[in-house]
Amino acid sequence: MSEPTPKSSWRDVGARIVNGSALTSILSVVVALVVGAILIAAANAQVQTAATYLFYRPGDFFAATWNTVSSAYSALFQGAVFNIDSSYTVADFFAPLLNSVKMSVPLIFAGLALALGFRAGLFNIGGQGQIVLGGTLCAYLGFTLHLPVVVHLIVCLLGAFVGGAVWGFIPGILKAKAGANEVIVTIMLNSIATFLLGWLLTLDAFQKEGSNNPVSPAVDATARLPQLLGSVDLGFPLALAAAVGVWWLLERSTLGFRIRAVGANPDAARTAGMSVDTSYVWVMVIAGGLAGLAATSQLLSTGDQQLTSAVAGTFGVDAITVALLGRSKPLGTVLAGLLFGGLQAGGYLMQARTSTPIDVILVLQSVIVLMIAAPPLVRAIFRLPDPERRRKKAVKAALKEVAS
Amino acid sequence: MSAVALTPDVGRVLAPISWKAPIAYGALGVLSLVAFGVFTDPSLVSQVTIATGNDALGSLKFAVPTMACAVVLSAVQLLLAGLAWRMAAARHKVGVWLPIVFGVCFVSAFLLWAVAGKDNALQVTGLLSGALFLSVPLIFGAMSGCVCEHVGVINVSIEGQLLAGAFLAAVVGSATGSPWLGLIAAPIAGALVGALLALFAVRYWVDHIIVGVVLNVLVTGLTNYLFSTVLSQNKAVFGVGTQLPTWPIPVLSQIPVVGPVLFAQNALVYVMYVAVVVLQVMLYKSRWGLRMRACGEHPKAADTVGIKVNATRVRNTILGGAIAGLGGAYFTVAAGLAFGKEMSAGRGYIALAAMILGGWRPAGAVAAALLFGFADNLQNALGVVGVAIPSQFMLMAPYLVTIFAVAGLVGKVRAPAQEGTAYKG
Numbered sequence: 001m002s003e004p005t006p007k008s009s010w011r012d013v014g015a016r017i018v019n020g021s022a023l024t025s026i027l028s029v030v031v032a033l034v035v036g037a038i039l040i041a042a043a044n045a046q047v048q049t050a051a052t053y054l055f056y057r058p059g060d061f062f063a064a065t066w067n068t069v070s071s072a073y074s075a076l077f078q079g080a081v082f083n084i085d086s087s088y089t090v091a092d093f094f095a096p097l098l099n100s101v102k103m104s105v106p107l108i109f110a111g112l113a114l115a116l117g118f119r120a121g122l123f124n125i126g127g128q129g130q131i132v133l134g135g136t137l138c139a140y141l142g143f144t145l146h147l148p149v150v151v152h153l154i155v156c157l158l159g160a161f162v163g164g165a166v167w168g169f170i171p172g173i174l175k176a177k178a179g180a181n182e183v184i185v186t187i188m189l190n191s192i193a194t195f196l197l198g199w200l201l202t203l204d205a206f207q208k209e210g211s212n213n214p215v216s217p218a219v220d221a222t223a224r225l226p227q228l229l230g231s232v233d234l235g236f237p238l239a240l241a242a243a244v245g246v247w248w249l250l251e252r253s254t255l256g257f258r259i260r261a262v263g264a265n266p267d268a269a270r271t272a273g274m275s276v277d278t279s280y281v282w283v284m285v286i287a288g289g290l291a292g293l294a295a296t297s298q299l300l301s302t303g304d305q306q307l308t309s310a311v312a313g314t315f316g317v318d319a320i321t322v323a324l325l326g327r328s329k330p331l332g333t334v335l336a337g338l339l340f341g342g343l344q345a346g347g348y349l350m351q352a353r354t355s356t357p358i359d360v361i362l363v364l365q366s367v368i369v370l371m372i373a374a375p376p377l378v379r380a381i382f383r384l385p386d387p388e389r390r391r392k393k394a395v396k397a398a399l400k401e402v403a404s
Numbered sequence: 405m406s407a408v409a410l411t412p413d414v415g416r417v418l419a420p421i422s423w424k425a426p427i428a429y430g431a432l433g434v435l436s437l438v439a440f441g442v443f444t445d446p447s448l449v450s451q452v453t454i455a456t457g458n459d460a461l462g463s464l465k466f467a468v469p470t471m472a473c474a475v476v477l478s479a480v481q482l483l484l485a486g487l488a489w490r491m492a493a494a495r496h497k498v499g500v501w502l503p504i505v506f507g508v509c510f511v512s513a514f515l516l517w518a519v520a521g522k523d524n525a526l527q528v529t530g531l532l533s534g535a536l537f538l539s540v541p542l543i544f545g546a547m548s549g550c551v552c553e554h555v556g557v558i559n560v561s562i563e564g565q566l567l568a569g570a571f572l573a574a575v576v577g578s579a580t581g582s583p584w585l586g587l588i589a590a591p592i593a594g595a596l597v598g599a600l601l602a603l604f605a606v607r608y609w610v611d612h613i614i615v616g617v618v619l620n621v622l623v624t625g626l627t628n629y630l631f632s633t634v635l636s637q638n639k640a641v642f643g644v645g646t647q648l649p650t651w652p653i654p655v656l657s658q659i660p661v662v663g664p665v666l667f668a669q670n671a672l673v674y675v676m677y678v679a680v681v682v683l684q685v686m687l688y689k690s691r692w693g694l695r696m697r698a699c700g701e702h703p704k705a706a707d708t709v710g711i712k713v714n715a716t717r718v719r720n721t722i723l724g725g726a727i728a729g730l731g732g733a734y735f736t737v738a739a740g741l742a743f744g745k746e747m748s749a750g751r752g753y754i755a756l757a758a759m760i761l762g763g764w765r766p767a768g769a770v771a772a773a774l775l776f777g778f779a780d781n782l783q784n785a786l787g788v789v790g791v792a793i794p795s796q797f798m799l800m801a802p803y804l805v806t807i808f809a810v811a812g813l814v815g816k817v818r819a820p821a822q823e824g825t826a827y828k829g
Contacts, residue, residue: 039626043633123613125753178811183613184757185810188803191750199796320617357632362625366618373615374608 027378028371032364037069039363040356044068072356079349080342091230096345098230102297104341106131108239109294110319111337112246113164113287115328119250120283121263126171126186127291128316129193130164134292136197137163139299139307140206142219152222153300157238160296161289167193168288169281176277182284190316198309208306216307225300235297240334242290247330249286259283291319321369340365418495426492428808429485429506436510437478440517444471450516451525455664463529470520477513481506504771511778515786524789531785532778533665536673539777540738541566541748543676544731545755546762546769547683548594551724552601553764554687555717556700558824560616561601562728563752564623568593569732571627574743575635575642583646583737587672587730590737594729595722597623602721606714609826620752628745635743647740648672672730672738679727684766696720700820703827713827728752761809764819776802 041047047068050061078084080100083092110127117124138160147155167189174180200206201214208217225233250256261269262279270276294315299305322340326332343365347358371378379386448470455463484506491498519526545562552559559565572593577586597619604615635642648670656667687693695716698706703713735747754776762768783798 039629043629045637125617174807174811180807180811181760184760185807187753187757188807191754191803192800195796195800199794202794317617317621321621324614324618357629359625359628359632362621363629364625366622366625369618370604370610370615370622373610373618374604377604377608 023384024375024378025372027382028368031371031378031381032367033073035367036360036364037073039360040072041065041068043356068354072350072354075350075353075356076343076346078346080346095230096349097342098232100338100342100345101236102231102233102301102341103345104337105235105239105297106294106313106315107318107322107340108334108337109242109297110291110315111322111326111333112239112242112330113168113290113294114319114323115326115330115333116246116250116259116283116287116290118323118328119263120259120279121266122175122280122283122287123183124168124171124186124284124287125183125316125320126167126189126288127294127319128312129186129190130167130288130291131295131312131315132190132193132197133167134160134162134164134289135295135299135307135311136200138292138296139216139219139311142223142299143217144205146220147222149222152220153225156219156223156300157293157296160292160299162292164292164295165285165289168284168286168291172281172284172288175284176280182280194309197307197311201307201309206307214309219299219305223300224302225296227302233301235301238293239297239337242293243330243334246290250330255279255282291316294319318365321365324369325372421492421495423492425498426485426489429481429488432506432510433478433481433485436481436513437475440513441471441474441478444474444517444520446471448520450520451522452516452519453525453527453529454661455527455529465525468516470516473516474513477509477516481509481513484509507775518786518791518793519789522789522791526789527785529661529664531781532661533668534781534784535774535778536665537669537777538780539773540673540676541731541734541751542755542758542773542776543680543770544734545728545752546759546773547679547766548724548728548731549756549759550683550687550764550766550769551696551727552598552721553759553823554693554700554820555696555720555724556703556713556820556823556825556827557601557605557717557721557724558612558616559598559601559721559724559728560613560756561597561619561623561725561752562755563748563750564616564620565594565597565725565728566732566735566748566752566755567620567627567746568597568623569729570735570747571630571732571743572729573733574645574736574741577646577737578642578644578742581646583648586646586737587648587733590733591726591730594732595726597729598722598725599718601725602718606717606721606826609828612824624746627743631743631745643742645740645742646737648738670738672733675730679730680766680770687766697820699827700823703822703825707827717827728755731755757806760819761806772806775805778802779805 041064044064046064047061050057050064054061079096081097082094083096110131113130114124114127138156141159142152142156145152145155170189171180171182171185174185175182198214201216206216208215225235225238227233228237248256250260258269258274258279259282261272261274262276266276269279295311298313299307299311318340322336323333325336325339326334343361344358347361350356350360351358376386378384446469449467450470450473452466452468453463454466484502488498488502515526545566548562548565549559569590573586573590575586576589577583580586600619600622601612601615604610605612650668650670651674652668657663659667687697695706695711698709698711699713699716706716707713732748735741736743741747755773758772758776759769761772762770779798779802782801783795786793786798787795
């Protein structure tokens with residue numbers, strides 16, 4: 001995964017910024033914003049009318065386009081980062097940023113789960129099911145047990161981890177013992193988890209008293225994550241701790257070394273005497289647990305939080321893009337989670353203020369990931385030089401010199 | 405040399421016999437005997453209705469004794485289990501008919517037990533034709549998967565191709581008022597998604613699964629966005645669906661039971677029959693199929709004999725996208741519905757599972773897709789009769805079956821050797 005970085009001289013640094021992945025990432029965001037802008041403008045009634053007399057008065061068309069796109073994107077920015085319009089207090093100013101951080105928590109947890117799987121060469125599409133199971137167990141412990149403050153929270157968090165881990169264990173053990181393709185098994189388990197939760201919510205043990213809706217009672221106040229700053233609660237530090245934990249596991253532990261070795265080449269790892277099967281099971285258990293924790297961000301936050309069939313939202317799929325954007329590294333996943341959390345938080349404000357549907361955010365996210373995955377395409381769009389080609393040219397020139 | 409060849413193969417190493425399948429058959433047979441047969445009240449009867457498709461005969465209604473029938477069906481299952489046992493011991497290969505016959509017996513026993521003593525009859529014809537209809541997008545999706553994977557490209561974006569096809573079919577159908585134009589537009593949308601997949605996977609060597617998943621998100625986002633803006637602004641036009649007419653084929657649709665199920669469908673289903681047969685034959689018997697599989701199995705060898713690997717991959721990935729896009733028409737113009745957000749609802753992923761369960765072969769994939777469609781429809785049919793099993797467990801069944809199947813009952817199926825790898829020749 002990680003390319004060996006040669007010892008840098010100052011001259012290289014400039015070249016590497018131009019050719020490196022940081023620039024690719026930024027340019028990918030630019031491309032995505034352009035694609036989004038086209039969509040936003042195309043769906044706007046004013047722009048559509050102005051387009052009918054484009055050649056007669058092109059100024060109208062460009063003005064309408066500019067107005068539509070800039071108001072949508074400024075709302076997106078204000079919803080995600082700083083609230084410039086209502087800067088009465090410092091808290092108001094920073095509220096959107098804190099909101100974005102809060103929204104990124106489940107994405108970071110689930111993204112870490114997927115990233116861990118990717119590093120072991122496992123494609124775990126089962127984030128959705130693992131979140132559902134984690135959420136189910138977490139909520140059940142939250143509203144049936146009545147424990148003191150700190151203990152209850154810990155029990156619920158453990159419950160979420162265990163629920164997800166069990167659902168991750170199944171594809172892990174089936175892959176290890178029967179060679180079952182984890183992609184299929186996790187897809188199947190996603191659906192099974194959804195139906196299982198649907199059935200559980202019809203039972204008396206799970207249903208809110210006096211309600212026929214498939215909704216559970218609210219989680220006890222003793223199990224809630226304490227608020228830290230604005231809308232940010234303890235979930236975010238926990239997510240960061242999980243990221244550090246995953247980093248330590250992958251980069252510093254024996255198990256992590258095995259995981260990476262298995263991911264790089266399972267046959268070589270087996271030949272070297274590592275147990276590939278055990279690694280698969282461990283990875284899936286830990287990944288499942290992390291995905292399960294993603295459910296806690298919503299369930300254990302303040303407000304009347306109940307278990308519904310929508311407990312997993314679309315985090316399972318979003319997490320795949322988060323992990324891909326983060327290049328399956330813990331730090332990258334945290335940053336990607338923050339970016340996507342911000343896009344989501346901003347998307348809500350954009351939808352409310354400019355009637356641009358939040359669905360455009362999905363387009364932005366997917367275009368960003370596609371572009372980042374294909375640096376040559378980004379280079380072609382922006383006419384940047386290919387670092388590979390330049391190196392090859394240098395090698396060729398050197399060879400010529402030697403030959404002559 | 406000849407001495408070696410003449411040595412009797414006394415010391416030949418044989419693979420260990422896998423007893424998984426016979427044990428599973430035996431267990432299911434016993435389960436069927438006990439649960440559906442022995443413990444059923446002997447006085448109960450199950451009512452079953454079969455539409456003959458013949459006006460003179462009308463629909464036939466039977467009332468059969470539940471217990472006796474279930475016991476007979478279970479006995480057949482146990483016989484088959486014994487046969488599977490003997491064949492495994494003798495190292496004979498079990499034909500594909502055995503699991504199919506076994507499955508039919510097991511499901512029949514279950515159905516008779518489930519509807520025992522109910523006033524409403526089980527509509528067998530409706531159950532089967534509904535199952536076929538529900539499996540249409542799965543079959544198209546699985547066909548698309550077969551084409552792409554044999555040429556060496558993993559197509560996870562079936563979901564996106566189905567959704568794109570459904571969207572464009574609905575939009576074109578509603579805008580022109582003709583479902584036929586919608587049907588023509590559907591594969592174009594799918595092909596566009598396929599072209600994007602080819603661009604990123606073949607041209608830029610991006611991991612195929614990554615591209616597939618991201619394309620699904622992209623198509624979901626695009627269609628949701630256009631639904632919330634353009635389609636919602638013109639509800640009068642785009643809020644109304646158009647529907648393909650049902651075409652009963654004159655003589656064939658008169659055949660009892662089979663006729664109404666298979667030959668009283670719309671054009672999309674007939675196109676599907678043709679596509680499945682053509683693909684099954686062409687993939688293994690034609691030059692196109694051979695070249696394609698060469699690119700998926702050993703691209704270097706294919707290149708050496710002059711096949712342009714990447715061009716072949718691009719062409720066939722686009723073709724695969726078009727096939728899945730055509731399947732997307734099922735959701736809108738075939739069902740007569742307007743477009744709705746995320747209306748493919750994960751069917752693309754199930755189609756992918758059907759293809760893998762079917763061992764990357766068109767015929768096997770169709771069988772698996774039919775199984776999913778049947779289970780999907782089972783809860784509808786049993787819901788009408790008023791069976792007390794929670795519908796969630798019915799819905800879960802095909803997924804559980806798939807997990808058991810991929811965990812070893814089907815035996816090791818093999819993917820094309822070089823799928824998902826970039827050819828950088």
